Amino acid sequence: MARTVHKEKHAVKRKEILDVAQRFVYTKGYEQMSIQDILGELQISKGAFYHYFNSKGDLLEALIEQMRQEVEPIILPVVNDPDLPTFDKLHHFFDTAARWKTARKEYILSLLRVWYADDNAIVRQKASANVIKWAAPLLAQVIRQGMREGVLTTLFPDQVGEILLALLQSLGDAFMELFVSSEPQSDKAQRAASLVAGYNDAMERMLGAPPGSLNLIDGQTLQEWFVS
Template identity: 30%
Template sequence: MIRVIKTPEVRLAELLDCAQRLFFSRGYDNTTINDIIGDAGISKGAFYHYFASKEALLEALAARMARDSVRELQPLLENPELDAIGRLNALFGGARRMKVEMAPHIRNTFDVIFRPENVVLFHRIDRAVTAVVAPILTGILAEGTEQGILDAPDPKAVAEMLLQFRLSMGPVMHEAMQQAKDGNIDEAANMLEERMRLYGLAIDRVLKLPDGTIEMAEKGFARALLDAN
């Protein structure tokens, strides 16, 4: 039997593919490292060569999903007909571009990070996603400031502060998911949508934009996410 030699890049991508497939179908809690290495056809030693833990794997998967989302948004972000505000809405409104049918998988995978006992994992994933998004946001803020349509005197610092607002979403997401599990879907969805609206409003205020300029998610996305099975 011929042994197939794969490059580290290929093997890493395959591991992430396996993790995403299993996390999305079974949920993060119900997927073990043994499940992943069995699906990937590698040894446990090979797994630990790439990832120190299942949490590290989830962190890497979150970063890859962020990069994929940005890549899908690239045509919009580079559209010469959009000004900086249009690009901000394209970037911050990424949830709008997540297809509603993806909601069950997203919830199935990432609800674990919003639990209070997993605050360290939540911050690790947030840092991984921020590393992907912050440079793009910095560029948009610099462009908008130069155009005179928003106020970001230090684009990099302001970008980092705006992304820090997301940390307040963790407890709200956890509470909303708990309410949804208890059958209070309408209350949970309304609470989550209101917090997302306020998130956009906070960005408006920081950048000195008219209220309602930045839209964080389309109507109905919160319910689709919370009502996912």
């Protein structure tokens, strides 16, 4: 029993450190954040910090893993649902990130310039690689289901899964550039719609899917980001 309590306390304190570190990454940038920042915020010693993390790099790996764990419970039940058709799974897969960000719109917009600054280049690169490594096999699983159902046609489901995720990340980066640009809001909305249409078309071709079968982001979500 004592060992169980010790493990629980360890997990709670570790998450406290991660949550504070994540806040500093979003407000200061990873490169500008120091271990001393975290120590001062939590009023803990260096020894206490190194009890949980071996280095700042080790802390970064844990932050990336925490991001993945936030998304995993949303994605896995859908991917593994034997009764859900392929396109329903794909739409849910693509829509998850959009819905998560829309629910936190104001917070995300306030952090954009810091997140895309050079100080967070390492975090972005590692997060991107982690997403592809974890999610590509899940997406390939859905693609194979589509091949069995006869609605998708590709010879390389594993590779296509990786490429689709890279395209999704590219679309996200393009949206971020739009958000911080000085263009009129109406122009941004038009460009955003064109981006989505172009990426939809590219992904349908890669999957061998019928034209118009994919919808990466629905019109209402685009309205919430670029009009309202």
